[in-house]
Amino acid sequence: xxxxxxxxxxxxxxxxxxxxxxxxxxxxxxxxxxxxxxxxxxxxxxxxxxxxxxxxxxxxxxxxxxxxxxxxxxxxxxxxxxxxxxxxxxxxxxxxxxxxxxxxxxxxxxxxxxxxxxxxxxxxxxxxxxxxxxxxxxxxxxxxxxxxxxxxxxxxxxxxxxxxxxxxxxxxxxxxxxxxxxxxxxxxxxxxxxxxxxxxxxxxxxxxxxxxxxxxxxxxxxxxxxxxxxxxxxxxxxxxxxxxxxxxxxxxxxxxxxxxxxxxxxxxxxxxxxxxxxxxxxxxxxxx
Amino acid sequence: xxxxxxxxxxxxxxxxxxxxxxxxxxxxxxxxxxxxxxxxxxxxxxxxxxxxxxxxxxxxxxxxxxxxxxxxxxxxxxxxxxxxxxxxxxxxxxxxxxxxxxxxxxxxxxxxxxxxxxxxxxxxxxxxxxxxxxxxxxxxxxxxxxxxxxxxxxxxxxxxxxxxxxxxxxxxxxxxxxxxxxxxxxxxxxxxxxxxxxxxxxxxxxxxxxxxxxxxxxxxxxxxxxxxxxxxxxxxxxxxxxxxxxxxxxxxxxxxxxxxxxxxxxxxxxxxxxxxxxxxxxxxxxxxxxxxxxxxxxxxxxxxxxxxx
Amino acid sequence: xxxxxxxxxxxxxxxxxxxxxxxxxxxxxxxxxxxxxxxxxxxxxxxxxxxxxxxxxxxxxxxxxxxxxxxxxxxxxxxxxxxxxxxxxxxxxxxxxxxxxxxxxxxxxxxxxxxxxxxxxxxxxxxxxx
Numbered sequence: 001x002x003x004x005x006x007x008x009x010x011x012x013x014x015x016x017x018x019x020x021x022x023x024x025x026x027x028x029x030x031x032x033x034x035x036x037x038x039x040x041x042x043x044x045x046x047x048x049x050x051x052x053x054x055x056x057x058x059x060x061x062x063x064x065x066x067x068x069x070x071x072x073x074x075x076x077x078x079x080x081x082x083x084x085x086x087x088x089x090x091x092x093x094x095x096x097x098x099x100x101x102x103x104x105x106x107x108x109x110x111x112x113x114x115x116x117x118x119x120x121x122x123x124x125x126x127x128x129x130x131x132x133x134x135x136x137x138x139x140x141x142x143x144x145x146x147x148x149x150x151x152x153x154x155x156x157x158x159x160x161x162x163x164x165x166x167x168x169x170x171x172x173x174x175x176x177x178x179x180x181x182x183x184x185x186x187x188x189x190x191x192x193x194x195x196x197x198x199x200x201x202x203x204x205x206x207x208x209x210x211x212x213x214x215x216x217x218x219x220x221x222x223x224x225x226x227x228x229x230x231x232x233x234x235x236x237x238x239x240x241x242x243x244x245x246x247x248x249x250x251x252x253x254x255x256x257x258x259x260x261x262x263x264x265x266x267x268x269x270x271x272x273x274x275x276x277x278x279x280x281x282x283x284x285x286x287x288x
Numbered sequence: 289x290x291x292x293x294x295x296x297x298x299x300x301x302x303x304x305x306x307x308x309x310x311x312x313x314x315x316x317x318x319x320x321x322x323x324x325x326x327x328x329x330x331x332x333x334x335x336x337x338x339x340x341x342x343x344x345x346x347x348x349x350x351x352x353x354x355x356x357x358x359x360x361x362x363x364x365x366x367x368x369x370x371x372x373x374x375x376x377x378x379x380x381x382x383x384x385x386x387x388x389x390x391x392x393x394x395x396x397x398x399x400x401x402x403x404x405x406x407x408x409x410x411x412x413x414x415x416x417x418x419x420x421x422x423x424x425x426x427x428x429x430x431x432x433x434x435x436x437x438x439x440x441x442x443x444x445x446x447x448x449x450x451x452x453x454x455x456x457x458x459x460x461x462x463x464x465x466x467x468x469x470x471x472x473x474x475x476x477x478x479x480x481x482x483x484x485x486x487x488x489x490x491x492x493x494x495x496x497x498x499x500x501x502x503x504x505x506x507x508x509x510x511x512x513x514x515x516x517x518x519x520x521x522x523x524x525x526x527x528x529x530x531x532x533x534x535x536x537x538x539x540x541x542x543x544x545x546x547x548x549x550x551x552x553x554x555x556x557x558x559x560x561x562x563x564x565x566x567x568x569x570x571x572x573x574x575x576x577x578x579x580x581x582x583x584x585x586x587x588x589x590x591x592x593x594x595x596x597x
Numbered sequence: 598x599x600x601x602x603x604x605x606x607x608x609x610x611x612x613x614x615x616x617x618x619x620x621x622x623x624x625x626x627x628x629x630x631x632x633x634x635x636x637x638x639x640x641x642x643x644x645x646x647x648x649x650x651x652x653x654x655x656x657x658x659x660x661x662x663x664x665x666x667x668x669x670x671x672x673x674x675x676x677x678x679x680x681x682x683x684x685x686x687x688x689x690x691x692x693x694x695x696x697x698x699x700x701x702x703x704x705x706x707x708x709x710x711x712x713x714x715x716x717x718x719x720x721x722x723x724x725x726x727x
Contacts (some may be wrong), residue, residue, distance in 0.1 A: 008329045011300010012481035015504070039480035040297045040508040060382060080353075080405060082649025084420045085678050087659035093681050095652055095674050101382050102405030149514045150673070152451065152483040155401075159384060181479040182328035184443060188400045198414040204566050210329040216445045221400065233437040234559075235566050268503030490672060491619055491650075518673055 002175040003283065004194040004223070007209060008214035010181035012200045013230035015042040015256070018178035020271040023047075023129075024280035025174055026140035032172040034165045035144035038122060038157045039179035045268050049127025049142050056120045056168040057145070057160040059101035059153055063117030066091050075114065077103035084255055100153055121148040122157035124164050143169070155185040160192060174284075183217045191218075197225045198252070203235035217245050225249050228279070231257040253279040289358040289465055290593060291473045293325075293492040297508030301498045302528035305561060308335045308570035308588075310496075315436045318471040322432070323461045325488040327425060327441040327453040336432045337568045339440075341350035343430035349441070351452035352424040353404035355385075359394055361416035374413030377408040377417065403448050405537040425453045425541050427460055434570070437464055451483035453498070458487070481515045489516060495523040496552065496585075501536035506543075513547075524552040524592050526585055531557040550592050553585035600701060601625045601663035602694050603654075607638035609695040613670030618643060618651030624694050625661045627654045633695075637661070658684060664693030667697050671709060 005018045015037070022033040035043040044051060062075075064253035069091055083098035084105050094105075096119055106114045127142045132155035145161030147154055158180075165175065179190040191197060197218050201211040211227070220227040229240050244251050255261070255275050264271045294303050294310075302482075311322045326361035333340070340346075377395050378386045384571035385401035386408060388394075409417040424447035428440050439461040441453050458475070465473050477488040489495065495516050499509045516523055525544050530537045537554070544551050555561075572579045603620035605612045614620035620641055627634040639661070643653035651671065655678035658666050666679060679686055686709040689697050691712045700706050 009299070009331070010329075011298070037480075039482045040511055042298075042504045042507065045504050045507050078406065078410065082652045085652060085656050085681070087656055087682060090659070090682070095677050097674050097677070098649060098652060100403070100405065102403070102407045103380055103382060104405055104407045104410055105406060107380060107410040122460055123505050142488075147482070149481060149511060149519045150486070152486060154480075154482040155383070160470055182326075182450075184328050184484075185401070185403070185448045186480075186482065188446070192401075204562075205568055206331050206565060209334060211650075213329055213445060220446045234562055262532065265504075266536070268501075284495070491616060520670070520673075 001173070001175060001196070004179055004191040004197040005200060006179040006209070006214060007200040008181065008183055009092060009201070009210035012207065013255070014181070014200050015178055016271055017200055017228060017230065017276070018176055019043050020273065020276045021280055022140055022176050023270055023275050025284060028284055029139070029173040030171070031140050031174045031176060032165060032169045033140065033142045033176045033178065034161065035142065035178045036161050036186075036266065037145060037178060038145040038147045038154055038161065038186070039180060041144045041146055043142055043178055044125070044127050044144055046270050047127070047129050047142060049129055052126050054124045054126055054143070054164065054279060056159050057122040057124060058118040059156055060103050060119045061096055061099055061101065061117045061119040062094060062103070062106050062114040064091065064093060065113045065115060068111045068113035070113070072110065074108050074110065076249055078104045078108045079288045080104070082170055092208050097150060101156065116159040120148060121147045121151045121153050123268070124159070124161050133224060141169070141172070155189040158186050158189040162192065183213050188217070190219065191221060191223060194223060196221045198228050199225055199249070200228045200230050201240055202231045203229055203237045203240050205239065207235070207238040211240065211243055215243070215249055226252040228252060229254045231255070233257055240262045252282065289470050289473060290493040291491070292474060292494045292496060292589070293475040293477055293488050294496045294498060295477045295485065295512055296479070296498040296505070297481055297512035298499070298505045301500050301505055302555065303476055303498050304331050304335045305565065305571060306496070306498050306528070306585070307332055307474055309471065309572040309578065310586055311336075311436060311474050312434045312570045312572050313579065313582045313586045314472055314474070315434055319468050320436045320472045320474060321461045321468070321470050322436060322438040323457055323467045323473060323475045324438065324440040325454045325457060325475050325484060327450045327457070327484060328478065329444045330440045330442060333430060333438055333440045334568055336434065336438060336570060337566060338430050338432055338438065340428065343428040343440070346426050346428040348423045349425040349427050349453060349456055350421045350423050351456055352422055352447060352449040353406070353419045354399060354402050354422045355397060355404065355406070355408055355417050356393065356420050357397055358416050359417070361414050362394055373509060373518045376411040376413070380407045380411040382407070400446055418452070422447065423457075424449050427457060429460065429464065434573070437468075439464065450478070451487040454487035481511055486515070489519055489521065492521055492590065495521050496550070496589060497523055497525040498528055499525065499540065500529045501527060501533040501540055502535070505538070506540065513549075522591055524550045524593070526552050527554045529557040530554040545588045550588070550591070552588040553581060555581055598628050599625065599661070599663045599699060600624065600628055600659045600665045600667065601661060602667040602689070604638075604694050607624060607640070609633065609698070609701070610693050613667065613669070613689045613692060613694050613697045615689065617668040617671045617675055618654050620654070620668070623654065623657055625663055626698055628698065631702050633698060652678055655679050655682070665670055665701065667701060667706065668709065
């Protein structure tokens with residue numbers, strides 16, 4: 001079963017909850033934690049895992065064969081990213097940082113002067129928990145993606161990480177997918193094959209505002225959703241209650257803003273809390 | 289006019305909190321325009337107490353294109369000598385946005401994944417694909433009660449192109465800045481270091497990095513610093529919630545010193561910052577005792593901006 | 598020598614622009630024996646673009662056949678284009694277009710290289726600020 005942990009707003013506690021939940025479920029089942037916040041992945045820090053590169057992620061970066069090039073400039077015309085530069089009477093070239101790998105220039109070149117080169121846009125890693133979580137070693141594995149800094153093709157790296165996880169770790173009972181903040185293509189790509197999405201929010205006007213946005217997305221994606229209220233004892237729970245009733249999305253757990261949780265967070269350590277235990281148990285019980 | 293971008297990498301580090309209070313302090317003696325460069329889940333206007341419905345204008349934005357498919361033009365398999373069921377569209381899409389529906393014997397476009405590159409349009413021999421402009425966002429201009437305008441955007445859920453939306457927001461803000469002869473434009477960047485953040489960083493005069501003293505925020509910060517190095521923009525740092533881990537705060541200060549990043553200020557951990565957010569007021573307005581903290585940050589920032597070429 | 602300069606206006610008396618990709622105009626001049634010939638002011642169409650702005654503006658410099666560019670700063674994408682086109686970029690000094698062109702004809706402008714030292718704060722690094 002694939003469960004996405006998402007939320008729209010940054011800092012609501014997606015990684016805190018993902019890592020805590022992964023550790024808890026790993027007491028009973030095999031869990032693959034997939035961190036697809038590829039711009040700023042955090043789970044490997046929280047769980048103090050090892051770091052082993054699985055593979056690089058490539059995007060198409062067309063290469064020019066000047067012998068065949070007619071200097072017609074059509075490649076530059078079709079490029080929507082302004083990545084192909086054509087100065088009259090000179091050979092065109094591609095600005096690699098701007099190229100999004102769509103291949104339009106390749107398709108349009110009348111003389112076959114463009115070849116299928118590639119560039120590394122990110123990498124996929126795996127990591128096992130180190131002390132003090134040794135006992136979960138075989139039951140919990142982290143896989144994460146990291147984008148090359150400066151690269152704008154985040155969703156391609158998210159996709160590649162997600163696909164790698166699906167292709168290579170099908171023997172795991174549960175996938176927990178820790179998405180990035182936001183509601184755009186990275187987050188969409190992260191949740192494409194999820195069975196359930198847990199939207200993490202906080203009981204504040206900002207939390208409510210962003211929760212409504214993420215629930216809208218989950219609705220469009222036709223992904224069943226449930227709400228987790230983090231930092232539940234600050235602010236006004238009714239704000240989220242309203243959203244839950246309005247959108248008919250249940251609130252399945254509340255996690256309070258306790259001192260020991262903040263302490264763990266400040267030390268970059270995973271959280272342990274009875275509410276996470278309960279949540280884990282109910283999620284496992286839900287599995288069909 | 290100078291542009292200052294506030295960035296962190298990590299979500300929830302305090303960008304909007306800092307942007308709001310810094311803007312209020314700056315606006316006391318300067319003309320400014322604030323821009324919320326998080327078009328996915330914009331919060332800055334709310335932090336400044338301005339709700340969507342109270343903005344002056346909202347207009348729709350069409351920065352994106354999506355592919356549209358005409359099934360009647362698709363001549364697959366046995367009937368079309370050109371395509372011959374080669375499913376070129378499926379092959380050329382590098383965003384996995386096109387899959388083949390075996391039942392209907394037609395390609396299916398996943399609109400959520402289509403980025404509007406037009407590769408399929410070029411590949412299709414029967415012209416069954418056409419790029420059409422789509423309204424993918426809306427952009428709003430509002431007046432805060434603190435004497436300065438704010439420009440904010442909202443990406444239509446499910447649409448792509450948040451980077452392009454940020455560009456459009458900046459263009460709009462530049463027009464306003466020109467009209468009011470603004471001294472500063474303050475950009476509140478989104479979380480992460482991807483395309484909308486890059487759009488907030490490009491062409492900026494100064495970056496304020498906001499972080500908190502935790503290993504996770506530090507990891508993200510280092511990635512953000514590499515990004516701004518790529519663009520060669522001067523920066524300074526602010527440590528938020530500095531009391532939650534004093535040892536780590538010291539470690540951060542050492543790091544900044546070693547890397548010649550000036551520390552513009554430190555914001556203490558205080559529940560009143562949370563209360564300010566809940567009450568939709570900038571921290572310096574909710575608790576005037578906080579003014580000094582942000583005034584210091586502002587002065588250090590302006591000083592540093594003058595010192596660097 | 599054909600020189601392009603990023604400008605905030607369309608004449609030699611306009612201020613040189615500190616930015617490149619979004620400058621309002623590109624002024625192209627043929628400098629021969631210290632004289633400014635064939636002065637051409639091109640409004641920059643890239644002012645409303647995003648990441649492609651610098652690239653587009655750099656392409657215009659290439660199209661005009663300039664060998665050198667004067668600007669305040671050039672982003673990484675634009676740098677790549679200029680480098681591919683073998684166009685040297687020079688650091689502008691605050692002042693008019695005319696002043697900068699005079700300086701470059703006298704060989705007094707510094708080259709702008711992508712690896713130029715970061716403009717990080719020089720006077721304030723460190724702890725114990727309060």
